[in-house]
Every structure is written in structure tokens, then in C-alpha cells.
Amino acid sequence: xxxxxxxxxxxxxxxxxxxxxxxxxxxFSDKYLTTIGVKIDQKQISLKDHDVTLMLWDLYxxxxxxxxxxxxxxxxxxxxxxxxxxxxETIEVAEKLHDMAAVVTNNAPFILLINKSDxxxxxxxxxxxxxGLRNKGWNVIVTSAxxxxxxxxxxxxxxxxxxxxxTRPLS
Amino acid sequence: xxxxxxEAYQGMLSQAQLNELRNLLVGLSNEELKRLQTLLRDPHxxxxxxxxxxxxAIRKMVERGQLSLNxxxxxxxxxxHQGIQKNPQRLADILFPVMGPAIRKAVSEDLKRLIQTxxxxxxxxxxxxxxxxRLQALFTGKSYTEILLAKTYIFHVSHVMLIHRQTGLxxxxxKADKAVDLEADMISSMLTAIRDFVxxxxxxxxxxxxxxxxxxxxxxxxxxxxxxIVAAVIKGMPPADYRVSLMExxxxxxxxxxxxxxxxxGNVLVYENTGKFLKTCLVSYRKQGEGSKPxxxxxxxxxxxxxxxxxxxQRYSLNKRINRFTEQLDALPGYHINDIQxxxxxxxxxxxxxxxxxxxxxxxxxxxHDTGRIQLRLDPIISLEPAMILxxxxxxxxxxxxxxxxxxxxxxxxxxxxxxxxxxxxLPAWTSIPGVNDIDTRELNVKSPPDLSWIIPAIERHQxxxxxxxxxxxxxxxxxxxxxxxxxxxLTDYNAxxxxxxxxxxxxxxxxYGNIEANIRKATERVDAFVSKLKEAxxxxxxxxxxxxxxxxxxxxxxxxxxxxxxxxxxxxxx
Numbered sequence: 032x033x034x035x036x037x038x039x040x041x042x043x044x045x046x047x048x049x050x051x052x053x054x055x056x057x058x059f060s061d062k063y064l065t066t067i068g069v070k071i072d073q074k075q076i077s078l079k080d081h082d083v084t085l086m087l088w089d090l091y092x093x094x095x096x097x098x099x100x101x102x103x104x105x106x107x108x109x110x111x112x113x114x115x116x117x118x119x120e121t122i123e124v125a126e127k128l129h130d131m132a133a134v135v136t137n138n139a140p141f142i143l144l145i146n147k148s149d150x151x152x153x154x155x156x157x158x159x160x161x162x163g164l165r166n167k168g169w170n171v172i173v174t175s176a177x178x179x180x181x182x183x184x185x186x187x188x189x190x191x192x193x194x195x196x197x198t199r200p201l202s
Numbered sequence: 203x204x205x206x207x208x209e210a211y212q213g214m215l216s217q218a219q220l221n222e223l224r225n226l227l228v229g230l231s232n233e234e235l236k237r238l239q240t241l242l243r244d245p246h247x248x249x250x251x252x253x254x255x256x257x258x259a260i261r262k263m264v265e266r267g268q269l270s271l272n273x274x275x276x277x278x279x280x281x282x283h284q285g286i287q288k289n290p291q292r293l294a295d296i297l298f299p300v301m302g303p304a305i306r307k308a309v310s311e312d313l314k315r316l317i318q319t320x321x322x323x324x325x326x327x328x329x330x331x332x333x334x335x336r337l338q339a340l341f342t343g344k345s346y347t348e349i350l351l352a353k354t355y356i357f358h359v360s361h362v363m364l365i366h367r368q369t370g371l372x373x374x375x376x377k378a379d380k381a382v383d384l385e386a387d388m389i390s391s392m393l394t395a396i397r398d399f400v401x402x403x404x405x406x407x408x409x410x411x412x413x414x415x416x417x418x419x420x421x422x423x424x425x426x427x428x429x430x431i432v433a434a435v436i437k438g439m440p441p442a443d444y445r446v447s448l449m450e451x452x453x454x455x456x457x458x459x460x461x462x463x464x465x466x467x468g469n470v471l472v473y474e475n476t477g478k479f480l481k482t483c484l485v486s487y488r489k490q491g492e493g494s495k496p497x498x499x500x501x502x503x504x505x506x507x508x509x510x511x512x513x514x515x516q517r518y519s520l521n522k523r524i525n526r527f528t529e530q531l532d533a534l535p536g537y538h539i540n541d542i543q544x545x546x547x548x549x550x551x552x553x554x555x556x557x558x559x560x561x562x563x564x565x566x567x568x569x570x571h572d573t574g575r576i577q578l579r580l581d582p583i584i585s586l587e588p589a590m591i592l593x594x595x596x597x598x599x600x601x602x603x604x605x606x607x608x609x610x611x612x613x614x615x616x617x618x619x620x621x622x623x624x625x626x627x628x629l630p631a632w633t634s635i636p637g638v639n640d641i642d643t644r645e646l647n648v649k650s651p652p653d654l655s656w657i658i659p660a661i662e663r664h665q666x667x668x669x670x671x672x673x674x675x676x677x678x679x680x681x682x683x684x685x686x687x688x689x690x691x692x693l694t695d696y697n698a699x700x701x702x703x704x705x706x707x708x709x710x711x712x713x714x715y716g717n718i719e720a721n722i723r724k725a726t727e728r729v730d731a732f733v734s735k736l737k738e739a740x741x742x743x744x745x746x747x748x749x750x751x752x753x754x755x756x757x758x759x760x761x762x763x764x765x766x767x768x769x770x771x772x773x774x775x776x777x
Contacts, residue, residue, distance in 0.1 A: 032469075032470050032471055033467075033468040033469055033470070034369075034371040034372070034387070034468050034470055035371075035468045036369045036370065036371060036391070067395060067396060067399040068399065069395045069399070071388055071391040071392055071395060072388075073385070073387050073388055073391075083468075084387060086369075086370065086371060086387060086388075086391045088391070088395070100398065100399070100402050102398035102399075102401060102402050103395065103398055105368050105369075105398070106366070106368035106369030106370065106371075107369070108369075108468060193468075
């Protein structure tokens, strides 16, 4: 049995909690997010050679990345940077959060999730910008928590990165 | 010698000759020289070569005074100082397994002193329960305070979790029997989050830690190690020394898994065997009296007490019955009881019994269900005690009820009245009574036997005629009535002297005219009134019997209505 701590990082209201809820069945109330700034969920997934338990630390979204409690990142094996595709400035917040997280986690694997792909009319993030991030070596996945688009794949992908193997190709 | 010269000489000498020459000059072979050269050029090789002899060399130098510890100490101190300044946590991690026991020992000593102080204070308290605890302390050799504390708390550890300190991931958990399953992974992470939150919110130093969370009567005690923490979920209030158990568990985990913890990569299987350390923390203590009472023991004790009580009562009751029987037996004429002894289940009563003494089985106290346990060992005697002499006299002489017997100083005294027949026929037998030397008949009135031939007519000649509704006697009738009573007294004497049961019918006559039932009722009232008058005059009840007769019955030919007549009869035969 392998257990991994995964942190959800991102600006306010980008859909971190919705992504987690789509992926897992929560038992803790969302009120923990506003009380101690973190809500923890658990998901057990099976890869080809491993059963992995993911402990998902959903951090309260702060547009000001300086307010993010770095202690919550300690010991993470990987993290998601979550941005809102209808608010391009959230990508900049994600970039700054990445700078901090990379140091605290000692360059742990991460994936940038551009969420809310179902809101096509309000979409602000261009493909060029995403390509630019990909060119930096980032793994960028466009997701929709509402439509369950690429959510499971994203979690499996990060898990595989953390475990260091590739067992499930992205759709 | 230059290299060119050497090569020149080499050309003149063979290799073997050169080696021999080298041996002669320096005493070493070519290979040995090459090895020495390598050692000098390579510091690692050189260090490896001299390392076995270096400690001995240093020891020799210290012994010879060439090297003192004072000269080395500053260098060691400086190295330690710089090491601590550079990474104090590292040293703390190294010392953790050593510091734990040392600190615990110091704390234990302090606690011991504290307990001694508290003990002195608590010694003043007094109550029946505390008295019991003091006795327990006395018998068990424990301190009174230790027992006092143990009796006043209750706690139950339901879960113990081993959590990786940095990631908050659950490494292993143990739970008590029948404890509910917890979301231990989630709780581990949340505990870590709460710890981080508290630490972050209040700007605590890194070494500061969250040690305890209390919610109602549930407590989560947390003991921190450098790489892992152990958390115990406890119902109730644990004693202060319970934390020592947690300390020992986390120390044991670090001692056995230091490298695993430091290089933790998410694999928790390696911590399966930490269960044995965590299980030592799964303890519970039930306060005395809180749990279910030992009913089986209580019931057994009650049964034993009831049995003891029942047997005690039976024994007391039996002794009482035996004593009563013995007293009554001793009081019987002709019996003399010397002692009673218990022999197993039996009571042996020893004494003497006159051969003519009355049967003891008539005694009321003999009528007990356990007479089978009585063994009478009575030696036969001829008793001369007054009661036995009188009993024997009564038996031999068979006096009439009007004659009483007494015994004084060898003389049998007879009182009352007796008829001449008995006096002449029975009394001479007194000479056969043991213990009777003489008789005294001065107070015995010996009468000639009354003759029924004149007593019966003297009674039956009377008759009383009354007018309607008149029951009182006139003066003439009153004289007749007195005469009747005198004659009836003679009949009473006759009965007493001869043991007979002669009686008198008091008869009233009526007729069948008019209402017969009313006539009978009136006649019955009249006869009852007359019988009452006779009884008031002193005649005994069993001498008189009233009856109503009809004037037309053959047996009442001489009777007339409202007339009272008298008829003597033998009540033992004629009824």
C-alpha cells in the first residue's frame, strides 16, 4: 500500500473543491476550508502495479498567494495548480503558487488544470498561452468539474507521475 | 644516481641482479616499494592503512604525555558547536532516542517528589472508603496516593495511530477490541492540518507542537517524534503517566525505523510491525464500582451467610428443645438427670429413672421431630423423692376424687372424704409403698355410702305447678325448692364417692293445643329458668338436664301443663 499527499492550489473560486468532489466522496464538511483553510479528502485508486491512497488537501483559495499557508504543502508528493479558464489572471496566481510550491515540495510533480471548460462563451485563455506553459515543461490539462471532463484522468496522471510510472494514457 | 645512469647500469646488470642489489641497499622488494609509493601518493589509501594503528598510537601519545585531552577538547567542542549551529535539528534527531529516556527519568523523579508532597496532604483525608484504600496500600506495598489516583480516574484508549509527521499520512493504526472503525487516514491528515494551522496561526516555533486535543470527555493525546507522531484517542481522563507509554512507543518506532521514516516515500507496508509498539498504548482502566457489580460473588456470599444463619438457628433451636425436654424430664417424678453430652449428631442424656416412673413420652417437649437424636441412658432406681412416693401411692391406692394425698417425712397424709368401702378395701395397701412408713387419716372423713333407694324418691317427689306466665316461686314452693336442692346435693356426694354419673331430668309439660311451636318455646323458657335457679343454688352443671314433655305422651302421664317435675337417671348409661 502506497499513500501520497496531494495538494490542490489555486486562486479563489477556480473550482478546486468541485474537482475534488467530482473525484471523491467527501465526508468532511466544506466549512473546514473557511475555518482552518484546508479540507482533506481521501481517494483510493488502483494503478497497474500499485494500490495508491491519495490524501487530497484542498487548500482555501487565495488570490493573494502570500496568504497561502506553506505548512500545508510540506510533505506533498505532488500538487495540482488549478486555474479558471474564464479568468486568465488566475493562471498568473497559479504560476506564483507554483514558484512557492516547487521550493516547499522540493520540485514535486504537478499538473496545471484549467477548469470550467464548459463555460465556452466566457473562455478567456488562449491556446497560445497554454502552449507557452507546455513549452516550459508544464503538464496542462483543460478540465470541467461540472461535465466531469478529464477530472479522473488528471488525478490518475498526477498519481502516475508521483509513482513514476505510466499505466493509463490520457484520453 | 640519475635515471640515465640507472638505465645505463640496467643495461649492464640483469633484472635479478638489480633486485638483489636493491634488497641489499634498502631491504625492500620492488613490489613493496611500489605499494609504499602508492600509499604516499593516495591519502585515502594511506588513511586506510594507518587507521588500525591510529587509536593505539593516540593512546600511547596520551600515556607518554605527548598529547593531552585538554589540547584535543577545544577542537571537538568547536566541531560540535559548528555542527549544532549549522543544523540543530540534526543533532536533536540523533539524540532523540537517548534524550527521551533521560528526560523521562528526570520527569519521573520530579513526579515522584510531587506525589510524595501530595501524599502528605492527602494523608489528612479520612473516610471509610479511604480507610479501605489505606489498608490496600498497606497490604500491596504501594503508596496511598498511587492507589488514590488509580481509584479516581477512568479512561479507555480506543485507537492509537502512527502518523508521518511531515506528510500527515497514516503509517499504521491499532484499535481496541470492539472499538468502532474510524476514518483513520482522514483523521491523521486533519490532525496534521490542525497542528500546522495552530502552529502557523500563532507563529509557534518549529519545535512547538500540538500535544492534546480535548472534545467533551474525549481526548486525543499526541506524542511527537522527529519523523513521526503517535496519537491516542482516549475516552475519559488518562493518568499523567500514560504519556510515558506514548513516548516509549514513538521512541521504539524511531529506533527501529529511523531510515524508513527519514526517507519515507509513501510505502506504509514497512510499518506493519510497529503494531506491537502501538498496542502497548491500548490500555483502559475501569474505576472501581463503575462497572457491573460482581453479582455471582455477592449471591454466593448471601447464600453462604443464609446457610450459616440457617444452620446456626437450627442448632440454637435444637439445643433449646433438648434443654427444655431435659428440664421437663428432670421435673417428672422418678427421674434424675445428671448431664447432657453431645456425641456427633446425638445428645446423650444420662441419669436415673424409677422403675415405676411415668412414661416420659407423654411430655409435650418430647413431641419434636428430632427425638431420634436423643439417647437416654437412665439407670433404674427406686426413687424415694416425695413426688415419686405420691405418684406411686396414687397408682396403688387409687383414691376417689374427694380424697387428697400428701407426704411428709415418711408419712402419707390423707384428707377429704372417702367412702367406707374404699377405706376398708384399698387403703391397707399403703404398706407396700416404698418410702411410706406411716399414714395419717385424721383429716379424712369416712362416710357410709349414700343409698340411692331413698335419695331418688327424695328428689322425684318434688313438683312445681305454675300459673300462666308465672315463673317465680311462692313461699311454699321456695321451701320445696330448698328441700329439692338438699336431696340433689346427696346425689352429688353419691357420684363423688362412687365415681358415678347420676343426673336429674328437670321436666316441664306442655300440650298440643293452639300453636305447638309457641307452646314448646314457652315450656323451654320455663325449664331453662328452673335449671338456672338450681345452678344458682350450687348444683353442678352436669347434674341437671332440662327437657320438655307433652302431657299426652305415655312417659308423662302424671304431668300437667306448666308443671315442673324431676326424674333421676344414670347419665353414663340411660342417655
